[in-house]
Ligand SMILES: Nc1ncnc2c1ncn2[C@@H]1O[C@H](COP(=O)(O)OP(=O)(O)OP(=O)(O)O)[C@@H](O)[C@H]1O
């Protein structure tokens with residue numbers, strides 16, 4: 001039971017943050033790994049609805065790695081990962097589009113709506129929101145060797161964001177929930193890492209904040225301790241020393257890229273902490289790793 005006498009104090013203390021963020025856009029990437037627990041899903045949905053009711057415009061971009069793995073496993077398809085990106089052949093692409101744009105997207109939409117929000121699910125094909133092209137991945141093999149160029153199949157990178165659909169929805173109090181599927185110039189479908197989509201959308205719409213929710217406390221150092229703030233050069237060193245690896249690579253690169261392109265602040269935080277989004281936005285100290293531009 002909450003102590004009711006604390007309520008006015010908490011509300012008044014949050015007033016400066018409400019003033020600061022009211023009318024602003026905040027892009028939140030909801031990680032596949034952070035969206036497995038039922039209680040956390042409900043808490044996340046209520047955070048998003050609360051933001052909307054106090055005049056902030058949340059835009060949700062989601063991943064779905066574990067959910068895709070589950071379906072691929074049941075079909076006997078195993079995934080290969082290259083620098084945190086899933087190798088995507090035609091068959092895998094169909095599964096990715098169905099799982100992300102279907103099951104995962106609609107579940108988030110339904111959860112937000114159950115908490116009293118007006119969420120609308122989109123993929124990058126809707127309103128031509130995400131125009132993509134094939135990504136080339138460079139694998140570094142040391143200083144004396146040329147990097148290897150790897151073909152990741154239908155893995156895309158963002159070539160253009162057309163944000164009109166986001167503005168149209170936000171103007172009518174809807175909350176966009178975006179699956180990271182892009183469309184190529186010939187109508188082909190691309191699987192795009194959700195961190196990449198979130199960062200590109202955040203910079204295209206001039207977001208105040210980019211918040212990347214994941215399943216760990218932020219970027220961890222070689223002793224597994226959280227790094228509270230991280231700059232470009234140190235992040236690059238940590239990637240080449242493989243302290244940052246796997247799915248954390250695109251996440252860190254995106255967080256840095258976003259602030260270079262005008263997003264005020266970007267953070268990686270632990271979505272397994274209940275109400276992580278509110279804690280991040282409405283407290284001074286914040287949680288997770290904050291990125292800065294040197
Ligand atoms: N230095 C590091 N600090 C923190 N996590 C790291 C680090 N290096 C690698 N990781 C891994 O990165 C993972 C997070 O990325 P991952 O892509 O798996 O999840 P996600 O992006 O939250 O979900 P999804 O990809 O489904 O949207 C962590 O669970 C951790 O295992």
Ligand SMILES: [Mg+2]
Nearest residue numbers: 063065247248
């Ligand atoms: Mg990931």
